[in-house]
Amino acid sequence: MSSSKKIRVLVAKPGLDGHDRGAKVVARALRDAGMEVIYTGLRQTPEMIVEAAIQEDVDVIGMSILSGAHMALFPKVMELLKAEDADDILVVGGGIIPEDDITELKKCGINEIFGPGTPLEDIVKYIRENVNA
Amino acid sequence: MSEDKLIEGVLSGKRRALARLISLIEDEDSSVSRILAKLYRHTGKAHIIGVTGPPGSGKSTLVTRLTTELRSRGLTIGIICVDPSSPFTGGALLGDRIRMQEHALDKEVFVRSMGTRGHLGGLARSTSDAVRAVDAAGKDIVLVETVGAGQSEVEVVEIAHTVLVTDVPGSGDDIQAIKAGIMEIADIFVVNKADLPGADKKVTEINAMLDIAPTSDKWRPPVMKTNGRTGEGISELVDEIQEHMAYLKSSGVLEHKGLQRSKDELEQIMEYKLTRELMTKLQGTPEFDQAIKRIARRDVDPYTIAERLITKFLASCRE
Numbered sequence: 001m002s003s004s005k006k007i008r009v010l011v012a013k014p015g016l017d018g019h020d021r022g023a024k025v026v027a028r029a030l031r032d033a034g035m036e037v038i039y040t041g042l043r044q045t046p047e048m049i050v051e052a053a054i055q056e057d058v059d060v061i062g063m064s065i066l067s068g069a070h071m072a073l074f075p076k077v078m079e080l081l082k083a084e085d086a087d088d089i090l091v092v093g094g095g096i097i098p099e100d101d102i103t104e105l106k107k108c109g110i111n112e113i114f115g116p117g118t119p120l121e122d123i124v125k126y127i128r129e130n131v132n133a
Numbered sequence: 134m135s136e137d138k139l140i141e142g143v144l145s146g147k148r149r150a151l152a153r154l155i156s157l158i159e160d161e162d163s164s165v166s167r168i169l170a171k172l173y174r175h176t177g178k179a180h181i182i183g184v185t186g187p188p189g190s191g192k193s194t195l196v197t198r199l200t201t202e203l204r205s206r207g208l209t210i211g212i213i214c215v216d217p218s219s220p221f222t223g224g225a226l227l228g229d230r231i232r233m234q235e236h237a238l239d240k241e242v243f244v245r246s247m248g249t250r251g252h253l254g255g256l257a258r259s260t261s262d263a264v265r266a267v268d269a270a271g272k273d274i275v276l277v278e279t280v281g282a283g284q285s286e287v288e289v290v291e292i293a294h295t296v297l298v299t300d301v302p303g304s305g306d307d308i309q310a311i312k313a314g315i316m317e318i319a320d321i322f323v324v325n326k327a328d329l330p331g332a333d334k335k336v337t338e339i340n341a342m343l344d345i346a347p348t349s350d351k352w353r354p355p356v357m358k359t360n361g362r363t364g365e366g367i368s369e370l371v372d373e374i375q376e377h378m379a380y381l382k383s384s385g386v387l388e389h390k391g392l393q394r395s396k397d398e399l400e401q402i403m404e405y406k407l408t409r410e411l412m413t414k415l416q417g418t419p420e421f422d423q424a425i426k427r428i429a430r431r432d433v434d435p436y437t438i439a440e441r442l443i444t445k446f447l448a449s450c451r452e
Contacts, residue, residue, distance in 0.1 A: 005160045006223070006250075031224035036248045041231035048237040052230060055244055057152035086149070 007035040007131055009060040012049045013042045014077070017067035022094060022116075026062060029120040030127070046076040054086055059131045065095040070105065078109040090131055094118070136164055140171050143270050148243055151270045155245055158262045169262060172269040177391075179211070179268040180378055181275045183293030185255060185315065188281025190299040191325040193232035194361035196276050200236055201364070202371045203274055209241040211267035214278040215256050218248035225249075229278060243267065255279035255286030264292055284314040291394070294387070295377045297370075299323045300339075302331035316342065319354045320377050323370065327358035352380050411446050 011027045013020055020042055027037045038056045040049070053061050065073065074093055081087045087109065094114040097105070102113045111130065114123055134142070134153055142150025157165050182199075184192050193214065200210050214229035225248030236242040245263065252258040256279055267275050279289050290296055298319035316339075324335045339356045355373050359366035381387040415421045424442070427433045 006248075008156070027226055031219065031226045032222050034219075034222045034224045036218075036225045036227060036246075038227045038230060038246050041228075041234070048234070051237055052244075054149055055152050056230075056246060057149075057156040084149070 007060065007127065008038065008056060008058040009035050009062055009127070010038045010040065010049070010053050010056060010058045011062045011064070012040045012044045012052070014044050014046060014049060014063050014065055014073040015067055015069045016043060017065055017069070018042060019066040019095075020064070022066070023062075023064040026064070026094065026120065026123060029124060030062075033124040033128075035127070046073055046080055049077055050080040050084060050086070053081070053089060054084060058089060060090045060092065060127055063091070063093045065093065065097070068096070070095065070097050071101055074105050074110055075108045082109075090127070092123075092126070094123075136168060140168055143172060143266060144175055146271045148240075148270075151243060151266060152245065154266045155247075155259075155263045158259045158266065159247065159250070159257070161259070165262070169265065172266070176265050176268040179264075179272055179275045180295070180374075181264060181268075181277065181293045182374060183277045183279065183289035183296040184299065185279040185282045185286065185289050185296065185318075186299030186323075186325075187283070187301075187304065190281075190301045190304075191361040192278050192281075192299055193229045195297075195299060195323065195325060195359065195367075196229075196278050197233050197235055198359075198361055198364050198367045199276060199371060199374075200233075200242060202367050204236075204239065204241065206371070208273040209271070210236075210243070211264075211270070211272035211275045212242065212244045212278070213247060213260060213263055213267065213275065214244070215247045215249060215260060215280050217280050218250045220251070223250065243270070243272065249280060253286070254288035255282050256288050256292070261292045282315055287315055287318050290318040291397070294381060294390075295320045295374055297321050297323050297374075299325050300335060301326045302329040302335045304335075320352065321370070321373050322354055322356040324356060324358050325361055327360050327366065328362070332358055351384060352377065352386075411443070414446065414449075415442065 009030050011023055013023055027039050030037050038052065038058065040052055049061065063074065070093065078091065081089060091110050092112045092114065093105065093110055097113050097115060105113060112126055134150065139150050139154055143154055154168065184196055186192055196212060200212065203210055216225060216227045216229060218225040227246035227248060229246055230244060233244055247257045247260060247263065249257045260277065264275050264277060277289060277293055279286060296318050298315060302324065322339050324332055336356045336358060343353060357366055357370050357373060359370055424438045428435050428438060
């Protein structure tokens with residue numbers, strides 16, 4: 001692979017949740033870290049997220065959810081990624097997600113969850129270190 | 134994915150293979166010219182439509198509307214949308230998909246976002262190869278949406294058969310309309326957001342500009358009014374787009390442009406390869422480094438040295 005390989009990240013807001021400030025702040029931070037961020041906007045279904053991730057050939061999917069539906073939507077995304085043979089994509093989440101749920105989500109393949117107050121540099125660093133180069 | 138599998142995947146229209154190939158093209162991977170060489174004879178079938186115009190003039194929404202209409206006419210679609218990369222960090226926020234949700238799950242619509250990665254002209258350097266990849270994957274239509282264009286982002290004219298230039302009511306006066314640059318590349322003008330006041334005035338201004346344009350071209354760009362929000366005018370616009378392709382074919386312009394493009398492309402590839410060949414031979418050699426220092430000291434001039442190095446390179450090729 002040549003040295004000009006850029007990290008591509010899909011930032012998505014799954015489900016019925018209009019709180020997109022966090023997602024936008026993270027998208028901006030990743031952009032400023034030199035990554036290409038594809039921002040899909042609000043109200044994405046898991047199917048739409050996985051389809052976009054495939055077409056855009058992203059290295060990372062970042063999902064933000066504050067509605068409480070994460071236990072339904074995140075695992076569904078993982079299931080669809082597996083079905084598409086695309087589970088090599090790094091998947092991270094953020095938003096309001098209780099501790100207990102984090103353990104469960106990691107079991108189903110979500111690589112990391114970043115809660116409120118996470119320094120942006122931590123997210124950038126995590127992605128840089130864990131993306132499949 | 135192996136190269137052969139990738140090629141096979143692209144040709145059978147597999148979207149993962151196509152997506153991966155576009156990434157390789159963007160990253161200038163060394164395998165790309167081999168892969169494109171094998172795909173080349175499968176290309177040249179798609180109608181490539183460029184959509185350009187100022188930021189916020191409704192390009193993405195228009196592309197979505199066009200896609201809906203073209204799909205209803207039974208055509209398959211590839212969309213390449215270009216957004217700017219940061220000149221400081223190289224990062225980019227690619228947001229054109231936001232307006233394209235309607236087709237998110239239609240398997241016959243492939244959408245890909247590209248950052249310009251430092252390239253000027255309204256496209257990314259790799260856009261033309263990405264379009265070729267989509268063409269090889271068998272899409273009937275490829276829509277290419279440029280970055281929000283100012284006056285001189287006109288590169289899309291080199292890859293598109295039909296160029297739509299979008300504008301909105303109330304932007305600039307009639308002198309803006311006769312300036313060189315983007316106003317010259319339109320095959321069809323689209324006055325979008327036509328529900329806003331001033332739409333008819335805009336149409337008149339563009340038509341007046343076309344009236345005084347000295348042209349030998351038989352195609353006079355029509356000026357269409359659309360409303361991206363409601364979809365008004367879109368069906369008529371698609372009629373005009375198809376009309377334009379029919380004109381290109383019947384007038385022989387398509388064939389002529391095809392020859393011109395092939396010539397330009399061959400020249401570009403040769404120039405690139407030749408320069409790379411020459412530079413890998415020269416770079417880091419004591420002779421080259423010495424020459425640079427002497428030029429900087431004004432002992433010699435760069436014109437003479439360039440001449441000498443090239444002559445020497447050509448002589449070494451003859452051996």
